[in-house]
Amino acid sequence: MGSSLKFSNFFLAIYLTTLFSTSIFSATTINGQTTIQPSDDTIPTTQTEKMTHLHFYFHDIVSGSKSTVKQIAGPTNVSDSMFGATVIADDALTEGPEPNSKIIGRAQGIYAVATQEELGLLMVMSYAFTGGEYNGSSLSILGRNQVNHPVREMPVVGGTGTFRFARGFALAKTVWYNTLGDAIVEYNVTVLHY
Numbered sequence: 001m002g003s004s005l006k007f008s009n010f011f012l013a014i015y016l017t018t019l020f021s022t023s024i025f026s027a028t029t030i031n032g033q034t035t036i037q038p039s040d041d042t043i044p045t046t047q048t049e050k051m052t053h054l055h056f057y058f059h060d061i062v063s064g065s066k067s068t069v070k071q072i073a074g075p076t077n078v079s080d081s082m083f084g085a086t087v088i089a090d091d092a093l094t095e096g097p098e099p100n101s102k103i104i105g106r107a108q109g110i111y112a113v114a115t116q117e118e119l120g121l122l123m124v125m126s127y128a129f130t131g132g133e134y135n136g137s138s139l140s141i142l143g144r145n146q147v148n149h150p151v152r153e154m155p156v157v158g159g160t161g162t163f164r165f166a167r168g169f170a171l172a173k174t175v176w177y178n179t180l181g182d183a184i185v186e187y188n189v190t191v192l193h194y
């Protein structure tokens with residue numbers, strides 16, 4: 001029993017090695033550096049990771065006719081606990097903090113009040129860039145956002161386009177807000193990608 005299992009693992013390993021080396025990758029070693037050549041453009045052509053820093057402002061407008069969010073679930077009466085309140089957002093990302101600053105992308109996704117005490121959000125958002133060198137690329141941010149803290153850190157868990165295989169972190173700081181709940185948030189994002 002034990003040895004036949006070992007044999008089948010052995011054959012599976014051979015099979016997988018063959019599969020990967022023939023149809024997905026061919027590896028070449030030049031000057032001790034291994035470069036993996038993919039058979040199509042969906043896989044990075046080298047193993048060199050780049051680090052990119054991004055700086056932009058996030059405009060979350062909850063009030064008025066130009067609102068960029070819509071509540072889709074949970075309590076609506078702010079006198080009660082807002083635990084469970086869930087919002088879908090399509091927030092502008094801009095170069096500078098001014099409301100009319102140049103738009104470089106949009107943060108699209110869901111955030112929800114995930115705390116029963118101190119106000120904290122679960123952010124599940126795509127940061128899609130529509131201008132400049134990252135046009136067409138996006139980052140996925142998934143994490144905890146305690147909005148009353150001066151600086152919050154959220155993980156970057158993936159990306160597309162320039163940011164394929166991304167991982168990293170975002171630092172977010174509210175630079176302006178009003179009593180209606182509108183806010184402008186400064187982001188510094190550090191991301192590793194191919």
Ligand SMILES: *[C@@H]1O[C@H](CO)[C@@H](O)[C@H](O)[C@H]1NC(C)=O
Binds near residue numbers: 080
């Ligand atoms: C909101 O909640 C408060 C406190 O629970 C209550 O007095 C008030 O009537 C509620 N308002 C609405 C519009 O339901």
Ligand SMILES: *[C@@H]1O[C@H](CO)[C@@H](O)[C@H](O)[C@H]1NC(C)=O
Binds near residue numbers: 130135136
């Ligand atoms: C971004 O890319 C799209 C699609 O390729 C293109 O239509 C658009 O003009 C580009 N925007 C900028 C600002 O370069």
Ligand SMILES: *[C@@H]1O[C@H](CO)[C@@H](O)[C@H](O)[C@H]1NC(C)=O
Binds near residue numbers: 172
């Ligand atoms: C972003 O980086 C700039 C420049 O280093 C700094 O002045 C700013 O406070 C940072 N903001 C956040 C939210 O990390």
